[in-house]
Amino acid sequence: MTVNIGVIGLGMMGRDHLRRFSEVISGAKVSAVCDIQRETVDEMAKTFAATPFYDADALINSQQVDAVVICSIGPAHKEQILAAFKAGKPVFCEKPLTPGADEARQIIDAEVKTGKRLLQLGFMRRFDAGYQKLKQTIEAGELGDILLMHCAHRNPTVPESYTLEMAINDSATHEIDIIRYLLNEDIVAVRVDRPGKKTSRACPHLQDPLIVIFETESGVRIDDELFVNCGYGYDIRCEVVGEQAIAGLTGQALTYARAPYGYGQNIAHSCMERFAVAYDREVQHFVNRVRDGKALSGPSSWDGYVVALVCDAGLASLKDGEKHRVIIPPRPALYQD
Numbered sequence: 001m002t003v004n005i006g007v008i009g010l011g012m013m014g015r016d017h018l019r020r021f022s023e024v025i026s027g028a029k030v031s032a033v034c035d036i037q038r039e040t041v042d043e044m045a046k047t048f049a050a051t052p053f054y055d056a057d058a059l060i061n062s063q064q065v066d067a068v069v070i071c072s073i074g075p076a077h078k079e080q081i082l083a084a085f086k087a088g089k090p091v092f093c094e095k096p097l098t099p100g101a102d103e104a105r106q107i108i109d110a111e112v113k114t115g116k117r118l119l120q121l122g123f124m125r126r127f128d129a130g131y132q133k134l135k136q137t138i139e140a141g142e143l144g145d146i147l148l149m150h151c152a153h154r155n156p157t158v159p160e161s162y163t164l165e166m167a168i169n170d171s172a173t174h175e176i177d178i179i180r181y182l183l184n185e186d187i188v189a190v191r192v193d194r195p196g197k198k199t200s201r202a203c204p205h206l207q208d209p210l211i212v213i214f215e216t217e218s219g220v221r222i223d224d225e226l227f228v229n230c231g232y233g234y235d236i237r238c239e240v241v242g243e244q245a246i247a248g249l250t251g252q253a254l255t256y257a258r259a260p261y262g263y264g265q266n267i268a269h270s271c272m273e274r275f276a277v278a279y280d281r282e283v284q285h286f287v288n289r290v291r292d293g294k295a296l297s298g299p300s301s302w303d304g305y306v307v308a309l310v311c312d313a314g315l316a317s318l319k320d321g322e323k324h325r326v327i328i329p330p331r332p333a334l335y336q337d
């Protein structure tokens with residue numbers, strides 16, 4: 001069976017997934033595309049031989065579409081997800097689930113009502129070989145009791161449209177999810193620290209870098225440096241400090257350089273480059289589950305909701321600099337592993 005995919009949102013991520021479906025993914029083809037920009041729709045429909053739609057609801061309810069891939073901007077996700085649930089169609093949705101927890105809760109309630117997991121969220125780091133190895137190392141007990149984690153999320157640059165809040169509810173969502181995945185426990189408190197200095201590369205409305213401190217249920221303390229105009233590359237770091245040993249991600253460069261200055265590892269310059277294989281694996285995972293008629297697995301709406309709760313606490317802390325607690329309601333049975 002070939003799964004017919006409808007892609008909504010044809011910007012940077014949507015186009016990367018379109019290319020992925022055409023070059024990498026097996027068992028699926030893109031049959032329909034949609035965006036609010038008509039010219040983009042026409043161009044992508046022609047390039048990928050898909051039916052053009054200018055309205056997301058029409059694409060979702062089209063008989064040409066078996067499953068929906070949502071790559072529109074975060075604030076548009078909720079309505080599109082709810083429409084896909086109503087149509088009973090499986091959804092792959094890019095992170096964040098929604099920018100705020102109240103909207104995310106509506107998605108949880110709607111999905112629970114369907115009685116089936118219908119959504120896989122695009123937290124691709126869970127499909128990255130480095131993070132997976134780190135999780136195995138922690139779970140094998142090789143590090144002993146985990147005490148601390150040090151994370152860094154460095155982007156070369158961000159557009160002017162990137163707001164101060166997006167450091168939390170767009171970029172840091174990846175660390176919030178991966179912390180929960182690696183440690184198998186929830187985050188209970190957040191504090192955002194604004195360093196006294198900021199880079200001259202950032203737009204005036206940003207404080208860049210920011211440091212976010214998370215605390216987990218068992219007391220693990222995590223610092224996350226969000227430096228989204230670092231200039232030099234796309235650099236994602238994660239080091240886990242245990243009582244017995246320490247483990248972290250390597251640079252994961254595919255090549256090295258030998259040059260007059262010495263020996264060096266090349267560095268990625270975008271998420272597309274750094275997480276290329278992880279994106280391939282997450283999308284293939286989604287297609288396989290849909291093709292086999294199975295309930296979806298991997299990062300869920302619940303993960304997206306909990307991340308949104310942590311983000312809301314982080315946004316409150318961004319305003320007042322105080323530590324904010326995260327209250328997580330009971331997890332519905334649908335999302336018990």
Ligand SMILES: NC(=O)c1ccc[n+]([C@@H]2O[C@H](COP(=O)([O-])OP(=O)(O)OC[C@H]3O[C@@H](n4cnc5c(N)ncnc54)[C@H](O)[C@@H]3O)[C@@H](O)[C@H]2O)c1
Nearest residue numbers: 009010011012013014035036071072073074076094095096
């Ligand atoms: N997983 C990752 O590492 C990763 C990387 C980049 C972006 N993303 C996520 O992917 C999503 C898209 O990001 P992007 O960088 O491609 O943004 P983008 O701005 O490049 O593209 C967004 C597209 O969505 C369209 N759009 C906006 N509202 C819409 C609506 N209501 N219906 C249909 N189309 C609509 C816009 O016209 C635009 O073409 C975001 O949720 C973002 O957080 C994830």
Ligand SMILES: O[C@H]1[C@H](O)[C@@H](O)[C@H](O)[C@@H](O)[C@H]1O
Nearest residue numbers: 153155170171172174228271
């Ligand atoms: O939307 C993007 C995307 O999620 C990237 O993976 C992340 O590194 C960026 O900070 C964020 O703005």
